[in-house]
Amino acid sequence: MNRARTSLRQRHQPLRTSGHERQASLISAATSLFAANGFTGTTTKQIAKAAGVSEALLFKHFPTKHALYTAILAEKAQYSELRDAVEEATKKRDDERLFTLLASYRIRKGADPTMLRLLLFSALEGHELSDMFFQQQYRVFHDLLAGYIRRRIEDGAFRPIDPVLAAKAFFGVVLHHRLLHDIFELPMHLSHEASVVEYVSLFLGGLVRQSPDS
Amino acid sequence: MNRARTSLRQRHQPLRTSGHERQASLISAATSLFAANGFTGTTTKQIAKAAGVSEALLFKHFPTKHALYTAILAEKAQYSELRDAVEEATKKRDDERLFTLLASYRIRKGADPTMLRLLLFSALEGHELSDMFFQQQYRVFHDLLAGYIRRRIEDGAFRPIDPVLAAKAFFGVVLHHRLLHDIFELPMHLSHEASVVEYVSLFLGGLVRQSPDS
DNA sequence: ATGGTGAGTAAGTAGTTACTCACCAAAAAT
DNA sequence: ATTTTTGGTGAGTAACTACTTACTCACCAT
Incomplete structure (x- = not known):
C-alpha cells in the first residue's frame, strides 16, 4: 500500500x-x-x-x-528604504519636498494597513517587542524630522517652536489620516495626493492668515 | 407599595x-x-x-x-459635556480658546486611556458598534471644528484651506499625542499643558516664519 | 540497498472557553 | 403565611485552545 x-x-x-x-x-x-x-x-x-x-x-x-x-x-521591524530621498531633501533645505515625502510615504494608494494594524495590536495587547517594533517603524523618521526642524529654526526659516513637538504633530496628522481611512475605513472626500498637499501646506503655513496677500 | x-x-x-x-x-x-x-x-x-x-x-x-x-x-457612547464651553468660544470667534479647549479636553493630567483603548480595540477587532462608538466619541467635535474653520475662512480670518481636512489634521495631532503617551507609554518631555499651547500655536501660526518680527 | 535526517502528519492531551441547568434563598406581593 | 418574583450559585458541557506524541515518508550520501 x-x-x-x-x-x-x-x-x-x-x-x-x-x-x-x-x-x-x-x-x-x-x-x-x-x-x-x-x-x-x-x-x-x-x-x-x-x-x-x-x-x-x-x-x-x-x-x-x-x-x-x-x-x-x-x-x-527592519527596513531602510526612503532614507536616501529624505536625506537629500534635508541637505537641500527643501521643506515642502521633505514633508511631502514623509507624508506620502505613508499616505498613498497602495499602502496596505497590515503593518499599522500589527503595530497597534502589539501596543494594545502589550507585546514585549511592541517598543522595538515602534522604534524601527516610526522613531527613525520622527527623530530625523525633529532634527531637520531644529536646524531650520537655527537657520531662521522656521518659527522658534519645540522641534520634537512639531515633528510629533506632523506625524500625528499623517497617522491619523491612515487611522481614519485604513482602520476605521471612513470614506475620503479628497484623494490621497490632494490630502498630502493640503496637510503640508497647512503645517508649513498655519491656519491664520498672516499677511493679507493681493 | x-x-x-x-x-x-x-x-x-x-x-x-x-x-x-x-x-x-x-x-x-x-x-x-x-x-x-x-x-x-x-x-x-x-x-x-x-x-x-x-x-x-x-x-x-x-x-x-x-x-x-x-x-x-x-x-x-453618549456624553454631552464640553459642548457649551465650545459653543461659547465659537460665538466669540476666539480661535485660541476654542482650539485649546478641544485639545486640553483630551490632553490633560487625569484623562484615563480607557475609552481610547476601547475605541481602538473595537475598531481593530471590527466590532459592529465600532462605527457608532466612533461617531459619538469623536465625530461630533470633528464636525463642530470643521464648521468653525469654514466660518472663519468666510470671515477672511483663516487661509482658504479645506476645513474638513484642517479639522482632521488638528484632531490628528491631539489623538497622536494621546496614542504616544497613553498607549505606547512613551515619556513626555513637556507637560500636557505646555504641549497643548505649542500645538495650538503651531496649528494656528504654521511652521514657516511669515513676517520677520522685531 | 541502507541508513541517517529533516519534512510532514493523525491523533491525541490537559486545560480553557462561552454558556446552561437545576436549584436555593432573600425579598416583595398577595 | 404563603406564593411569586428576583438575585444568586455549583456543577456541569460541548467545543475549542495551545501544544505533544508517535509515527510515516521523501531525499540523499554513502
Whole structure:
C-alpha cells in the first residue's frame, strides 16, 4: 500500500518544501492573521491551515505561538528604504519636498494597513517587542524630522517652536489620516495626493492668515 | 407599595444587590478588562471574578459575552459635556480658546486611556458598534471644528484651506499625542499643558516664519 | 540497498472557553 | 403565611485552545 502511494508520486516539483521557505510561508500567513484579528484572536490552527500545513509542523518551526509572533515583529521591524530621498531633501533645505515625502510615504494608494494594524495590536495587547517594533517603524523618521526642524529654526526659516513637538504633530496628522481611512475605513472626500498637499501646506503655513496677500 | 419598600430599607445594607447596580458593576468590570485586553483577550470568568459574582449571574444579565460588549459601547457612547464651553468660544470667534479647549479636553493630567483603548480595540477587532462608538466619541467635535474653520475662512480670518481636512489634521495631532503617551507609554518631555499651547500655536501660526518680527 | 535526517502528519492531551441547568434563598406581593 | 418574583450559585458541557506524541515518508550520501 505504501508502495502504491509512492509510485503514484511522479516527479513534478518536490512535495517537501525547504525549512526556510516553510518558515517564511508560516510567517506570511501569521502576519495577515495577526494583523486582522490580533494575537489572542488568532489560533494556531488557523495559521497552519492558511499556510497549508499541519498544526504540528508549525510547532516544529516555532516552539510557541508567542515565539511566532515575536519572529514576525522582529522580521518586519527592519527596513531602510526612503532614507536616501529624505536625506537629500534635508541637505537641500527643501521643506515642502521633505514633508511631502514623509507624508506620502505613508499616505498613498497602495499602502496596505497590515503593518499599522500589527503595530497597534502589539501596543494594545502589550507585546514585549511592541517598543522595538515602534522604534524601527516610526522613531527613525520622527527623530530625523525633529532634527531637520531644529536646524531650520537655527537657520531662521522656521518659527522658534519645540522641534520634537512639531515633528510629533506632523506625524500625528499623517497617522491619523491612515487611522481614519485604513482602520476605521471612513470614506475620503479628497484623494490621497490632494490630502498630502493640503496637510503640508497647512503645517508649513498655519491656519491664520498672516499677511493679507493681493 | 413604593412607600413600604423605601421605609423598610433602614438597617444595614441589603445582602442582595439590585439588578441595576449589579449590571452597572458588571459593565464597569468588563469595561476595564476589555480596554486592557480586548474582546477576545478577556474571558467571562475574569469579568465575573472582577465584579465579585459567579459567571452564571453574568449570563443572567447579559445573554452573551458579545451583548455585554455591545452594552458597554452603547452606554459609553453618549456624553454631552464640553459642548457649551465650545459653543461659547465659537460665538466669540476666539480661535485660541476654542482650539485649546478641544485639545486640553483630551490632553490633560487625569484623562484615563480607557475609552481610547476601547475605541481602538473595537475598531481593530471590527466590532459592529465600532462605527457608532466612533461617531459619538469623536465625530461630533470633528464636525463642530470643521464648521468653525469654514466660518472663519468666510470671515477672511483663516487661509482658504479645506476645513474638513484642517479639522482632521488638528484632531490628528491631539489623538497622536494621546496614542504616544497613553498607549505606547512613551515619556513626555513637556507637560500636557505646555504641549497643548505649542500645538495650538503651531496649528494656528504654521511652521514657516511669515513676517520677520522685531 | 541502507541508513541517517529533516519534512510532514493523525491523533491525541490537559486545560480553557462561552454558556446552561437545576436549584436555593432573600425579598416583595398577595 | 404563603406564593411569586428576583438575585444568586455549583456543577456541569460541548467545543475549542495551545501544544505533544508517535509515527510515516521523501531525499540523499554513502
